[in-house]
Amino acid sequence: xxxxxxxxxxxxxxxxxxxxxxxxxxxxxxxxxxxxxxxxxxxxxxxxxxxxxxxxxxxxxxxxxxxxxxxxxxxxxxxxxxxxxxxxxxxxxxxxxxxxxxxxxxxxxxxxxx
Amino acid sequence: xxxxxxxxxxxxxxxxxxxxxxxxxxxxxxxxxxxxxxxxxxxxxxxxxxxxxxxxxxxxxxxxxxxxxxxxxxxxxxxxxxxxxxxxxxxxxxxxxxxxxxxxxxxxxxxxxxxx
Numbered sequence: 443x444x445x446x447x448x449x450x451x452x453x454x455x456x457x458x459x460x461x462x463x464x465x466x467x468x469x470x471x472x473x474x475x476x477x478x479x480x481x482x483x484x485x486x487x488x489x490x491x492x493x494x495x496x497x498x499x500x501x502x503x504x505x506x507x508x509x510x511x512x513x514x515x516x517x518x519x520x521x522x523x524x525x526x527x528x529x530x531x532x533x534x535x536x537x538x539x540x541x542x543x544x545x546x547x548x549x550x551x552x553x554x555x556x
Numbered sequence: 557x558x559x560x561x562x563x564x565x566x567x568x569x570x571x572x573x574x575x576x577x578x579x580x581x582x583x584x585x586x587x588x589x590x591x592x593x594x595x596x597x598x599x600x601x602x603x604x605x606x607x608x609x610x611x612x613x614x615x616x617x618x619x620x621x622x623x624x625x626x627x628x629x630x631x632x633x634x635x636x637x638x639x640x641x642x643x644x645x646x647x648x649x650x651x652x653x654x655x656x657x658x659x660x661x662x663x664x665x666x667x668x669x670x671x672x
Contacts, residue, residue: 486663
């Protein structure tokens with residue numbers, strides 16, 4: 443059974459710092475991995491999607507890497523801003539469920555202090 | 557970009573009543589929609605997968621008679637929580653896969669259900 447774990451559960455940093463969020467998954471048979479952002483009481487916004495054949499994706503100050511063989515992904519946020527404060531979730535699509543089923547980690551709650 | 561709406565955004569009901577939550581894809585057709593449940597400070601748990609014109613597929617442990625899902629059109633799926641109880645209080649989120657749009661799921665803003 444696929445399990446997704448995110449470390450740390452919560453993180454507080456001063457504005458301007460670069461930071462890394464970690465995601466690990468137990469079964470390397472994935473179709474893709476996605477990083478999402480969730481603001482309190484809101485739905486999810488997709489940040490980056492990495493296909494299983496890719497190693498990384500970049501969007502602005504965000505960079506996500508994927509090491510499928512070791513079951514790890516990282517989300518790097520450069521020059522953090524207070525507006526980055528949110529919960530960040532990673533999710534994988536198992537190979538055997540390409541109908542789009544996502545398995546989520548517990549999330550990392552990020553707080554960026556001005 | 558693709559937009560998914562949910563209605564209502566918040567609902568409070570008495571124990572024993574039924575509540576219907578709508579999920580709509582506003583500017584695209586969604587062959588598949590998903591319903592998730594999220595408890596405070598926890599992650600999203602998939603409840604069921606809804607395909608237009610067919611019966612929903614429920615995840616293990618989810619009671620299909622309690623959580624009725626209807627996907628009657630390519631832009632609308634509904635989740636009805638029947639005979640709601642306080643333990644059903646949660647944040648319900650839907651998502652939609654765009655027809656021919658690849659792998660990206662577009663998420664709705666969620667519905668906060670409180671059962672008294």
